[in-house]
Amino acid sequence: MLVAVRCGAGLLAVVSVAATVRTGPAERPVALAFGLLVALGEVTRWRGPQLREPAPLGAAGALAYALLGEVSGQPTHHGPAQVVTVVSVASLLGGVPHIARGTSPTLDHLARRVLTAGFAAVCFQPLYNRGALDTWVGPAYALLLVALLALTALWDAVLAAALAHARTRWPFAPLLRDELRALAGIGSAVCATGAVMALAVAVAGLWALPVFCVPLLLTQASFRRYAAVRATYRQTIASLARATEIAGYTPAGHARRVAALSLAVGRDLGLAEAELTVLEYAALMHDIGQLSLVDPVPAGATAGLPGEEQRRIALLGGAVVRQTGVDRRVAAVVERQADPFPEQPRAARIVRVVNAWEEKARDAGPGGALAALEELRLGAAGDYAPDVVEALARVLARGGLTFPPTG
Secondary structure (H helix, E strand, O other), rough: OOOOOOOOHHHHHHHHHHHHHOEEEEEEHHHHHHHHHHHHHOOOOOEEEEEEOOOOOHHHHHHHHHOOEEEEOOOOOOOOHHHHHHHHHHHHHHOOHHOOOOOOOOHHHHHHHHHHHHHHHHHHHHHHHHOOOOOOOOOOHHHHHHHHHHHHHHHHHHHHHHHHHHHOOOOOOHHHHHHHHHHHHHHHHHHHHHHHHHHHHHHHHHHHHHHHHHHHHHHHHHHHHHHHHHHHHHHHHHHHOOOOHHHHHHHHHHHHHHHHHHHHHHOOOOOOOOHHHHHHHHHHOOOHHHHOOOOOOHOOOOOOOOHHHHHHHHHHHHHHHHOOOOHHHHHHHHHOHHHOOOHHOHHHHHHHHHHHHHHHHHOOOHHHHHHHHHHHHHHOOOOOOHHHHHHHHHHHHHOOOOOOOOO
């Protein structure tokens, strides 16, 4: 899938550039203006966990050019090939500063940009150039652009989910669900700005472009600040989780390893992003109840303790988490991680299974990972959720059955 998408985008770009060079670009000032807009969007691109579209200004500019039919009341004559050419060249030029800094855009990002712009242009430009949309005026024309943008956004979400599935082998359906949910955030702002730009340029000309760039740039800055706050929040939780390691109650890196593996298992089981966030925080803080113990558990291995003692430590941990002001759902997962699995929320089941596997495999040598997994399978009927154990097995099989590092 990855190779097919990348090769398809590359082939589309090459063919489009060749066709545009052969016929000559139409409305060169317009093409240059939108090319600069897309390039500026790529220059200001960024990466953040809360923003799936790293270059919203570039995306909006590409969509606006793909759906552009008039400039200052005069019809345009560029076709899908020129749209793909302008977007491809501008995206590559906008990526030059990032390449110089060693943070070049990924091939998947560029492929999605080219294929999405091409999809929108193919849906709109042939119909407009043949005069099929001449009777669509006023609100009807605006609604048509919105409908085409919604269809393009759906195509982009499917493409993004397919690429993520090919890279990670995570289930496609949850990935697509998360992509569609993300459209309610920056995705809706990108689509709305693209539609408004196309309509505004049709009436007011190219002067409308800088005017409608400002709101999207402000939105991008807001998302960036929000992502920075979330990153700081996660770092705070990670620091709290390290308290058990610093105090000598748990081995170094244990919480981090359990959190990383829990996230992989959660993705395999199809958890939504909001659930994954709760799962990660709970996995990081799952051992914090040990700070209330007078005598540390040897190596912090709570999986081998009697059930009542495990539940007592879990309840202590939940109480500590509630005092920190972290989301109540995180505290609920922490305090219920030792309950019988039929009564546990799904996140608590995952934390319990992953924690037990990590403890059993940690010091057992190269063959300990397989032995620990088989031990969990034998205990799945009473102590561990069978579906979580099998999800853990799939994750380990994809990543290789190696025992986790102790440092």
